[in-house]
Amino acid sequence: MATFQAVKKAVTLTPSVRTLPSGVPYAPLLNLAVRAPHDTHSHGHSEPGVRSDVAPRWAGGVSRTSSGLVSKTFTSVSPSNYQQRLIHTSVAVKDAHQVPDYSAYRTNPDSNRALSYFMVGSMGVISASAAKSTVSEFLQSMAASADVLALAKVEVDLSTIPEGKNVIIKWRGKPVFIRHRTQSEIEEARSANWKTFRDPQSDEERVKKPEWLVMLGVCTHLGCVPIGEAGDYGGWFCPCHGSHYDISGRARKGPAPLNLEVPQHEFNEADAKLVIG
């Protein structure tokens, strides 16, 4: 009997795989990504590659952690599509619990509605009107007053200027040249090939009536006052640096970069007057 026992002890083999204290077999070089060899071995796939019978990823699987192999299996899937549930899909509560029902006491629930809205709308009309006039009055207070506007204009009696003469008047502190041009001067100004000039501008653009040339008497170079009926082109000549202007006030020669500026002006036909400004 004793010998039998000894024989039985001797056949107990040592384990071929080391086991961790948690009971998980220790397999450090296990490759979990390996796949079975691709041959048609009768479990339902023909193409080599991804097996069709592999469980999807969300269902879990084997992973290797620091404490050994861990196999997880999930039995429910996280939702992949969402349905919006709006709060008003619930049934509206028609009656509040605590508030008594007064409908029997009301004669006509709509009777005052139009009047109430009318009063609200009238209030809106008056407020909007008040706001609009507040803003517009404030903006008007920043506008130039009538005396300033009156000073900003100059009226010239054109009947006193004979043909072929220059008149220099003062407007906003600057000289203004007014030339009553003769017919030959008009033709000269219009026949010039203005497209080749430094500041190309036709005579028609510069004058409102061909016999009256109105322009600021400030040289566009450095601001001297040019001399009338002088220069190479029969117009104006600036003595400071020698700019020549023609009979339409266009820069023709010298350092002036631009034509003499034409101020805003209007003709009063009835009184033969010119209003500058």
Add this chain to the structure above:
Amino acid sequence: MSPSATLYNVFFKRNSVFVGTVFAGAFVFGIGFDLGVTKFYDSWNKGKQWKDIRSRYVTED
């Protein structure tokens, strides 16, 4: 339909129409108010303003 219900349905039911009516009404009201006040001012000060007595002092030449 009563006139108040018509008024409600035409102007007050939609907020866009309501607000539009308010703004249009403000525009018209502003013009009317200005005209009315100016008229009242002129009639109250009749004979005192320059435009009333101008003919006494300015002789057209």
